[in-house]
Amino acid sequence: MAEATAWIVDLADGLCAAVGERDMIHLVEQPLCESIPYTPAHCRCVLLWEGELLPIMDLTLWLTGQSVEPTCRSIGIVAWQAQPEAAPQYGALLFSGLPRKVQVKDEQSCDLPPQPCGWNTVAISCFRHHGQPVPILDLPLIFSGALT
Amino acid sequence: MMAEQRAVIDTEQSSRYVCLSLGRQALLLPQHDIRTLESVLDVSIEGRPVNGVGWLRFEKGRWPVYCCNEELQPLPVMPLQQRICALLTCASGYFGLLCANVATVPGAQLRIRPLAAAMARPHSPLCGLTLYHGRVGLVSTAAHLAVLLQAEAAIRQQAASGRQADHG
Numbered sequence: 001m002a003e004a005t006a007w008i009v010d011l012a013d014g015l016c017a018a019v020g021e022r023d024m025i026h027l028v029e030q031p032l033c034e035s036i037p038y039t040p041a042h043c044r045c046v047l048l049w050e051g052e053l054l055p056i057m058d059l060t061l062w063l064t065g066q067s068v069e070p071t072c073r074s075i076g077i078v079a080w081q082a083q084p085e086a087a088p089q090y091g092a093l094l095f096s097g098l099p100r101k102v103q104v105k106d107e108q109s110c111d112l113p114p115q116p117c118g119w120n121t122v123a124i125s126c127f128r129h130h131g132q133p134v135p136i137l138d139l140p141l142i143f144s145g146a147l148t
Numbered sequence: 149m150m151a152e153q154r155a156v157i158d159t160e161q162s163s164r165y166v167c168l169s170l171g172r173q174a175l176l177l178p179q180h181d182i183r184t185l186e187s188v189l190d191v192s193i194e195g196r197p198v199n200g201v202g203w204l205r206f207e208k209g210r211w212p213v214y215c216c217n218e219e220l221q222p223l224p225v226m227p228l229q230q231r232i233c234a235l236l237t238c239a240s241g242y243f244g245l246l247c248a249n250v251a252t253v254p255g256a257q258l259r260i261r262p263l264a265a266a267m268a269r270p271h272s273p274l275c276g277l278t279l280y281h282g283r284v285g286l287v288s289t290a291a292h293l294a295v296l297l298q299a300e301a302a303i304r305q306q307a308a309s310g311r312q313a314d315h316g
Contacts, residue, residue, distance in 0.1 A: 034284040037219040038272040039263075046267075046277065046284060053277050053284060055264035091266070145265035 001142075002106045006127075006129040008134055009076065009095035011060040012068055015116075017123070018134045019078055024099065026077035031056075040148045045122075047092045049077055054144065060067075063116040064145055068096045079140045091143040102129055121147070157241060163255045165287075167280060168234055168247035171227075173218040174285040176278060179288035183242055185250060186233040198300035201226050204233055204244045210310070211235065212302040213244035220273060220286070222297055236290035238306075243290075243299035253280070260287050268301065271295070 005021035026049070033045035033056055042062035046053040056075060061067045074095055079088045108127040112119045114133055119126075122142050123135035164179040186204060193202040197212035199222040204213050215223045215230050230246035260276040273292040278285045294300050 034265075034286065035219075036267060036274070036277065036286070037221070038269055038274060039267040040269060043264075043266045046264075048279070048284070052266075053261055053279070055266045057266060087224075091264070143264070143266045145268055147266065148269060 004104050006102055006104050006134075006136070007076070007099040008102055008129065009093070009099045010097050011095055012064060012066060013133075015060065015064065016132070016134055017059070018102075018104075018127070018136045019076070019093070019100065019139065020136075023078050023080060023139060024076045024093075025079050025090075027099065028075040028077065029093075029098075031073065042147060043127040047075060047077075048123060049090075049092070052090065054090055054092040056094055057142055058094045059122065059137070059142065060094070060096075063118045063122070068094055072096050074098060078139055080143075089140075089143070091139070093137075104129070165253045165255055165258060166234070167249075167251045167253050167285065168245065169249035169251075170216055170220070170230070170247055171218040172283075173220075174280045175220070175247075176258070176280065176285050176287045177236070177289060177293075179252060181236050183235045183237050186235060188231045188233055191226070191233055191244065191246075193226075196224075196242070197299075197306075198281060199297050200299075200302060201246070203306075204235065206235060206242060209241055210306055211242040211244060212297075212299055212306070214297045214299065215246035215301060216297075220296065224249065236293065238290050238294040238299055238303070240300045240303040243292065243294060243297065243303065256288075258285075 006018040007024045008018050026058045042058045045056045076093045104127050110128040112126045117133050124138045126135045165176045166179050168175045191202040191213050200212045200214045202213045203210045229248045233243045233244040258278045260278045262276050273288045273296040276287040
């Protein structure tokens with residue numbers, strides 16, 4: 001039976017999501033963000049990180065129309081590869097509080113929650129943790145511009 | 149880094165940029181987009197163009213003048229701090245953009261990143277982002293700003309009314 005490690009992040013009001021253990025490479029608490037005009041509301045800011053300007057994705061806002069409470073915002077620097085040999089790509093994911101590391105087994109697989117309906121777009125699969133469905137985020141898609 | 153993000157706009161070809169200060173915002177344009185700098189005192193506020201604050205006479209023409217806030221949204225009035233009118237070149241002529249300060253920046257000092265795909269919007273005036281004096285600078289062109297401000301339409305309208313006056 002396959003087992004993997006994931007990070008669970010809280011979005012808002014009981015909403016949570018997961019990314020693979022190796023997908024989140026850095027955590028920034030109380031980040032300093034710079035707003036960029038003429039950008040979508042859910043991706044309005046950039047974060048200066050290691051000399052790069054990373055787009056900050058407010059998935060909570062995209063899913064629910066409400067953003068994460070400003071006082072408890074954290075940012076996870078996430079990385080992915082479009083193809084196995086491709087250079088890693090980076091983005092910043094906004095969430096609430098601190099991420100939790102969990103072990104996930106195949107048998108925990110479940111359907112995506114019906115609400116918010118945007119899960120169908122941004123999640124590749126889902127697992128159940130402590131009775132709650134936790135969608136696994138499709139990072140390449142989320143940062144591809146498909147949500148604009 | 150995302151392939152799109154990694155790609156850096158070649159700043160060698162357009163070797164100098166000009167940084168216009170709009171409040172705390174740094175707006176960087178290729179230097180060849182700037183025709184001249186004028187004083188805000190030379191801007192006539194009679195018959196404001198759409199989105200604009202007035203007109204500037206230059207080279208036998210009368211060109212629309214705009215001012216923007218830090219969000220690059222056009223303002224209906226001239227802020228006291230924006231005392232310089234940068235006259236920018238566009239397809240139909242020129243248009244002015246008010247700013248507080250102007251500085252030239254060698255392109256070699258800038259590393260311009262294209263806007264991340266997730267941040268792109270169809271009619272954004274932004275071509276990229278760069279770090280400038282420790283902050284994020286917005287990179288655009290006069291052509292992009294002209295579209296944003298509808299400057300071309302104002303210039304054409306002004307030219308048409310000028311021709312009508314000549315014939316009258």
